Structures are given as structure tokens and as C-alpha cells.
Amino acid sequence: MSSSMLFNVTTISYMVSTLLFLAFLATKNKNVGFSGTMVAIFGFLLQTAAIGLRWKESYDLGRGHAPLSNLFESVVFFSWTIVLIFLIIDFKYKYRAVGFFVVPFALLGMAWAQLGLDSGIEPLVPALQSNWLLYHVITCFLGYAAFAVACGLSIMYLIREKQEDSSASSPAGGVIAMFPSVKVLDDLNYKAIMIGFPLLTLGIVTGAAWANYAWGTYWSWDPKETWSLIVWFIYAAFLHARITRGWVGRRAAILSVVGFAATIFCYLGVNLFLSGLHSYGK
Amino acid sequence: MTTTNDRGIAQMLWDFFCSLKLSIFLLIGLAITSIIGTVIPQVPVPSEYIQTISPFKLQLYGKLGFFDMYHSWWFILLLYLLTVNLIACSIKRLPRVWKIISEPTLVMDDGFERSLSLTHEIKATGTAPALKDKMAAFLKAEFAEPIVTEVSGEYHLFAQKNPYCRLGVYVVHLSIVIVFIGALIGSFFGYKAYVNIAEGSSVDSVESRSGKIMDLGFSVRCEKFAVSFYDTGAPKEFKSILTILENGKPVPGYENVKVIVNDPLTYKGITFYQSSYGAAGDTLYRFSVRKRTGGQPVPLITHEQDRTPLPDGSFMQIIGIAPEVGSDFPGCSGPGAKLEITRPDGRKEYSIVLLNPACRDFDEKRGGDLIFTFDGKDEKYFTGLQVAKDPGVWVVWLGCSLMVIGICMAFFMSHKRIWIRVGNGRVTLGGTASKNPAGFELVFQELAAKLDSGTK
Numbered sequence: 237m238s239s240s241m242l243f244n245v246t247t248i249s250y251m252v253s254t255l256l257f258l259a260f261l262a263t264k265n266k267n268v269g270f271s272g273t274m275v276a277i278f279g280f281l282l283q284t285a286a287i288g289l290r291w292k293e294s295y296d297l298g299r300g301h302a303p304l305s306n307l308f309e310s311v312v313f314f315s316w317t318i319v320l321i322f323l324i325i326d327f328k329y330k331y332r333a334v335g336f337f338v339v340p341f342a343l344l345g346m347a348w349a350q351l352g353l354d355s356g357i358e359p360l361v362p363a364l365q366s367n368w369l370l371y372h373v374i375t376c377f378l379g380y381a382a383f384a385v386a387c388g389l390s391i392m393y394l395i396r397e398k399q400e401d402s403s404a405s406s407p408a409g410g411v412i413a414m415f416p417s418v419k420v421l422d423d424l425n426y427k428a429i430m431i432g433f434p435l436l437t438l439g440i441v442t443g444a445a446w447a448n449y450a451w452g453t454y455w456s457w458d459p460k461e462t463w464s465l466i467v468w469f470i471y472a473a474f475l476h477a478r479i480t481r482g483w484v485g486r487r488a489a490i491l492s493v494v495g496f497a498a499t500i501f502c503y504l505g506v507n508l509f510l511s512g513l514h515s516y517g518k
Numbered sequence: 519m520t521t522t523n524d525r526g527i528a529q530m531l532w533d534f535f536c537s538l539k540l541s542i543f544l545l546i547g548l549a550i551t552s553i554i555g556t557v558i559p560q561v562p563v564p565s566e567y568i569q570t571i572s573p574f575k576l577q578l579y580g581k582l583g584f585f586d587m588y589h590s591w592w593f594i595l596l597l598y599l600l601t602v603n604l605i606a607c608s609i610k611r612l613p614r615v616w617k618i619i620s621e622p623t624l625v626m627d628d629g630f631e632r633s634l635s636l637t638h639e640i641k642a643t644g645t646a647p648a649l650k651d652k653m654a655a656f657l658k659a660e661f662a663e664p665i666v667t668e669v670s671g672e673y674h675l676f677a678q679k680n681p682y683c684r685l686g687v688y689v690v691h692l693s694i695v696i697v698f699i700g701a702l703i704g705s706f707f708g709y710k711a712y713v714n715i716a717e718g719s720s721v722d723s724v725e726s727r728s729g730k731i732m733d734l735g736f737s738v739r740c741e742k743f744a745v746s747f748y749d750t751g752a753p754k755e756f757k758s759i760l761t762i763l764e765n766g767k768p769v770p771g772y773e774n775v776k777v778i779v780n781d782p783l784t785y786k787g788i789t790f791y792q793s794s795y796g797a798a799g800d801t802l803y804r805f806s807v808r809k810r811t812g813g814q815p816v817p818l819i820t821h822e823q824d825r826t827p828l829p830d831g832s833f834m835q836i837i838g839i840a841p842e843v844g845s846d847f848p849g850c851s852g853p854g855a856k857l858e859i860t861r862p863d864g865r866k867e868y869s870i871v872l873l874n875p876a877c878r879d880f881d882e883k884r885g886g887d888l889i890f891t892f893d894g895k896d897e898k899y900f901t902g903l904q905v906a907k908d909p910g911v912w913v914v915w916l917g918c919s920l921m922v923i924g925i926c927m928a929f930f931m932s933h934k935r936i937w938i939r940v941g942n943g944r945v946t947l948g949g950t951a952s953k954n955p956a957g958f959e960l961v962f963q964e965l966a967a968k969l970d971s972g973t974k
């Protein structure tokens with residue numbers, strides 16, 4: 237058995253889970269929703285095992301390093317963290333419909349990694365040979381994943397709010413009725429960002445610490461650094477906007493979607509369109 | 519007249535800087551303007567880029583400081599505005615928050631009770647003083663030690679948890695100011711520089727990025743540099759062996775220190791980072807010479823340009839060197855050298871020596887009375903080191919640590935307060951929390967349920 241086989245089954249699990257959540261929205265059958273979560277858990281456990289196995293395989297090849305060093309590995313890890321944060325929120329709040337707006341992000345990541353990215357285990361170049369890599373990548377990606385969940389929730393918010401506006405007096409019907417209420421969605425959005433913001437802060441700080449340790453400058457305005465700061469500014473604005481009245485609900489949801497778009501650009505766009513120190517995505 | 523006007527302006531400025539709208543504007547503004555510097559190349563601007571844009575754009579970008587955007591006056595101004603905004607906002611709000619912590623509302627009167635969203639009333643048997651003691655014990659066991667106040671025959675108990683987490687926000691804001699201070703200290707009193715040191719040589723000054731020569735106050739010698747590769751051909755490790763010298767003498771503990779990428783050397787606040795390497799040009803070649811009549815071979819170490827004396831008074835000089843001679847000398851692939859030997863009488867001889875072990879005896883066949891062999895070459899490298907001095911870096915780390923602590927205080931801790939009013943035969947419970955109202959409601963209901971079963 238190899239890690240790439242396990243990754244295949246993981247991808248299929250996330251696809252099945254997404255379809256089950258869709259079926260749940262259509263049928264409103266609680267068992268279908270529950271099985272969607274169970275399949276997601278199954279995929280998550282497989283993916284955990286696969287990441288562990290890939291780690292071991294790298295040692296068998298004499299190139300031992302944590303599986304976080306190239307674009308394939310980082311996309312796989314990103315999708316793992318998204319499912320992790322989703323499962324935590326699902327476990328705590330049990331709003332099954334959220335699954336349909338979050339698990340597809342993980343599915344998309346896995347599908348892209350497997351179909352479009354080079355999955356070879358490469359030896360680690362000197363610049364990445366540091367434990368800081370581990371701390372930096374894990375904190376950043378957990379933060380990104382929380383923002384992905386917040387984005388999914390915000391999209392649900394925007395859909396539900398629109399529906400409620402158009403059918404003003406009658407209660408929202410159909411699929412939308414399975415969504416949590418706008419108040420709950422707004423609150424969950426805030427909670428997800430409250431998890432993501434400290435993690436992103438830690439990610440930026442560990443990145444700065446690593447840069448200082450390896451290059452002697454904790455900040456050099458490299459495009460990746462700058463974009464992570466842009467993301468940080470956006471979410472800081474989100475947090476402060478909530479304190480002043482009038483910035484909850486719709487505007488907060490939009491800010492959260494914009495924040496995640498910036499996050500994705502920081503993660504992928506910078507590598508694809510701009511140049512800099514973090515150019516593993518060649 | 520002017521004084522009131524001045525006060526008016528000061529007041530306006532103060533209100534302006536206390537506004538949270540300004541903060542949101544500044545945060546979003548910084549986010550948007552920061553994009554410019556990630557799209558337009560920053561100094562040193564590659565000349566290929568300059569050729570692709572029109573002269574008008576070049577001038578415009580130059581005027582606006584887009585090529586060194588993060589140090590342009592308007593970007594720095596935004597950062598200063600953010601700092602002033604942050605300090606003003608915090609100064610304005612801190613006293614109110616401090617009052618909540620230092621002068622808690624000890625008494626839950628009717629008006630205050632109505633303002634609380636969580637209240638619970640219980641009928642209880644017993645006199646007020648007896649109930650009060652029971653309630654105090656209850657709060658102490660289940661929540662926190664209460665403060666008891668007596669007001670006209672009724673007792674008011676107040677207990678709280680984590681009051682100081684209300685300061686979390688201000689810890690975060692302070693930490694940002696501290697990070698800025700650290701960055702300023704670094705930019706005024708530190709420098710970044712770069713230096714190349716050839717193997718075997720030393721330097722006592724470095725050239726900063728702005729072109730200034732910075733005296734180190736000590737010397738650094740590069741003893742050796744080595745690079746190793748994976749079997750894929752990708753580099754595996756760049757390694758410099760460095761020694762610090764004070765007055766020409768090695769400093770104990772700083773001799774032959776290994777410096778690799780991600781593992782620098784720091785001495786007297788100055789840090790040396792492995793950054794690049796290259797060929798230093800003067801490769802050392804090793805030959806030996808022996809007499810055909812016998813005797814020990816004599817080793818010779820020479821540079822490409824050297825005239826090297828031989829034991830018999832001759833001189834030897836390399837006049838040609840090739841890294842690969844396999845095509846001229848089949849079976850002898852590898853480097854080879856052509857030597858010119860000037861005998862004491864001025865006569866010149868020429869010798870060809872090959873490094874390949876199978877062809878070591880090539881010169882023997884020449885028939886001369888001196889026989890040369892090629893024993894090896896030591897290619898010399900220089901190591902490229904980045905040099906940094908940043909006395910503000912500890913301040914920055916202090917700020918970063920405070921920031922993480924402050925964010926955790928602000929987000930994950932909650933100031934929980936519980937009041938109990940005890941009258942004759944009646945107990946009223948009230949509570950509020952600064953964060954996570956849903957979570958606190960559960961805590962509150964549990965307390966109320968315990969109180970119900972305890973007083974029945």
C-alpha cells in the first residue's frame with residue numbers, strides 16, 4: 237500500500253461526502269446528513285494516515301522530511317486542515333448543511349493536487365532544512381483553513397439573506413430552509429475568524445522568526461510576506477468593523493469572502509504570478 | 519477667541535484620531551496600497567523591467583516612490599497614522615475598561631438587574647444572614663470567591679473570573695506599537711550587509727546595502743567552504759567553516775564554527791548567514807618532482823601564475839591547464855597541465871602531467887632527468903555571507919509574543935461576572951460575560967440548577 241493509493245481513496249471520500257451533503261439539502265433526511273459527516277471523517281482519517289505514510293516514504297528514499305515542502309504536499313495539507321476545522325465546527329454546532337459549503341474546498345484541493353501537480357518526493361533544498369518550516373506551515377495553513385470555513389459560511393449567509401429578502405414575509409423554503417439562521421451564520425463566521433486570526437498571526441510571527449534565523453531579516457517585504465500582511469489587515473479590519481455598529485451581517489460576510497480571496501491569492505497567486513523567496517510552486 | 523478655536527481644533531483632531539472608522543479606513547488602505555509593491559518590482563529594479571515601461575510611467579512611478587514603496591513617505595505616513603489612531607483609541611477607552619476591573623459593580627439593584635440578560639430567582643427558606651453565608655460558600659465552591667455588601671437589610675454578593683482578560687485588546691495594541699519601536703531601532707542602529715570571503719582569507723569590514731563600509735571591530739576568517747549535492751544534482755548543503763579573530767588571534771569558542779543555511783554564527787551582536795558561494799579564482803595545484811636517479815619525491819604547491827623554485831635551483835611554472843584532456847590523451851580523462859621548467863642555466867623544458875591515476879607516469883616517458891607528477895588540485899571557493907546587525911530584533915520578538923498573548927486573552931478568555939442578592943426567603947442570581955454569551959448561558963443555567971436543588 238502506498239500513500240498515493242490512500243490519497244486516491246481520500247479524494248473519492250470527499251467527493252462522496254460532498255454528494256451526500258447535497259442529497260441532505262435536497263431530501264432533508266437527517267441520516268443522509270449524518271452519513272455525509274461520517275464519510276468526511278473516514279476520508280480525514282485516511283488522509284491523516286496517507287500523510288504519515290508519505291512522511292515515512294520520504295525517509296525510505298533517504299530524503300526524510302515532513303511532507304510540507306512542495307506545492308503538492310502543501311495543497312494536500314491545506315485540504316486536510318480544512319476538513320479538520322470543518323469537523324471541529326460540525327462536532328460543536330452540528331449544522332450539517334455547512335458541510336456542503338466547506339467540504340468541496342477540500343475536494344477541490346485534493347483533486348487538483350492529484351490531477352495537476354507533481355507528487356514526487358523531492359529532497360529538501362538547504363533553505364527549507366529547518367524545524368521552523370514545520371511551525372510556520374502548520375500555523376499558516378490552519379489559519380487559512382479557518383478562513384476557508386468562514387468563507388463557506390459567509391456564502392451561505394449571503395444566499396440565505398437574499399432568499400429572505402425576496403420572499404419577505406413567507407419563511408424561507410426549500411433547500412435554504414436547511415441552513416442555519418442568518419444570525420447563527422453570522423456568529424459562526426465571526427467564530428471561525430476568531431480561530432483563524434490568531435493562527436495567521438502566529439504563522440506570520442513564526443515566518444518572521446524563521447526568516448530572521450535563516451537570512452538575518454525578519455521582514456523584507458517579499459511578495460508572500462506582503463500578501464500575508466494584506467490578509468492580516470483585512471481580517472483585522474473585519475474584527476474592528478464588528479465593534480462599530482452596522483458592520484455585522486452582510487458587509488461582514490462580504491469582507492470575509494474578500495479576505496479568503498486574498499488568502500488564496502497569498503497562497504497560490506503569489507507563487508503563480510509573482511516572484512519571491514517562497515517559490516516552491518514552479 | 520483664539521484659545522477656544524484652538525481647543526476646537528485640538529478636540530476635532532482628537533475625535534478624528536479616536537475614530538474606529540479611521541482605523542478601518544487605514545487597515546483597508548494599507549492592505550490595498552501594499553499590493554502595489556508586490557506587482558511593481560522593488561529596488562534594485564531590474565533593467566529589463568525598466569525597458570518594458572514607458573518613460574512617462576517610469577517618471578510617475580519614481581515620483582510616487584513605487585519602486586521603494588514600503589519606504590515611501592506616504593506609506594510610512596499611513597503606518598504612523600495607524601499608530602497614532604491606535605494609541606488615541608486605546609487611551610480613550612482604557613480608563614473605562616480599567617474602571618470595570620478596578621471598581622466592579624458590587625450591588626445588583628433592580629435597575630441593574632433589568633439590564634442583565636441572564637437572571638434567575640429562587641424562593642428559599644431561612645433568614646438573610648444565614649442564606650448569605652450559604653450563598654458565599656456556594657459561589658466560592660462553584661465559581662469564585664465573592665465580595666459581600668450589605669444594603670438596607672439585603673446582602674449583595676459579587677464574584678468574577680478573568681477580569682484582566684479585558685485588557686487583552688490593549689495588550690495587542692501595545693504590542694503593535696512595540697513592534698514598530700523595534701523596527702525603528704533596527705533601522706536606525708542596525709545594518710544589513712554582504713561579504714565574500716575566499717577560503718583562507720579574512721575580512722574586518724563589510725559593505726552595507728547602502729554602500730557604506732562598516733567596521734566589524736574584529737575579523738572573520740573563512741577556513742573552508744564546501745558544497746554537497748543530492749544524487750539528483752540538487753544542492754544538499756552549503757557549509758562554511760569560520761573563525762573569529764580578535765587582534766589577529768582566534769577567539770576561544772569561535773574557532774572553526776560550522777555555518778550552514780538555517781544555522782548562522784553570531785558574535786558581538788553581528789550575525790553571519792550562509793548565503794551564496796563561488797569560485798575564488800586561485801585554484802591550488804599540487805605536483806611533485808623527483809630525480810630520475812632516485813630519491814624522495816618533493817611536493818610542490820602552486821597557483822596558476824606562480825614561479826615555483828625547485829630543489830635543484832630550477833623554476834617551474836604552469837603554462838597551460840585544462841579541466842578535461844580525454845580527447846587528446848585517450849584513456850586519461852580528467853585534468854591535465856603543461857609545465858615550463860627553467861633550469862639554472864636558463865634552458866627551458868616542457869612537461870605534460872595528467873591527473874588520471876592510470877596516466878601518472880606520463881612525464882616519466884619524456885626522458886628528462888626531473889620527473890613530474892600531477893597529484894591534485896584544490897579548487898578554492900569564496901563563501902558569500904549575509905551580515906546583519908539588528909539591535910531592535912529583541913524588541914520585535916517581545917512585541918510579537920505580547921501580540922499572541924493579547925490576542926488569546928481577547929478572543930479565548932471571557933470576563934464572567936455573577937451577582938447574588940439575598941433577601942429574606944428570596945435569592946436572585948444575575949450574570950454576564952464579556953465573550954461567548956452562548957457558552958456563558960450554559961454555565962449560568964448550571965449554576966442556577968445547582969442553586970435550585972441546593973436550596974430546596
Ligand code: HEM
Binds near residue numbers: 475538542603607925
Ligand atoms: C488603527 C489602529 C487601531 C485602532 C484605532 C484600534 C482600535 C480598537 C478598538 C477601539 C477596539 C475595541 C476595544 C474594546 O472592545 O473596548 C479594538 C479591538 C481589537 N483590536 Fe484594534 N485597533 C487598531 C489596530 C489593530 C490591529 C492592527 C490589530 C491587529 C492585531 C488589532 C487587534 C485588535 C483585536 C484583536 C481586538 C479585539 C477584537 C474583538 O474583541 O473582536 N487592532 N481595536
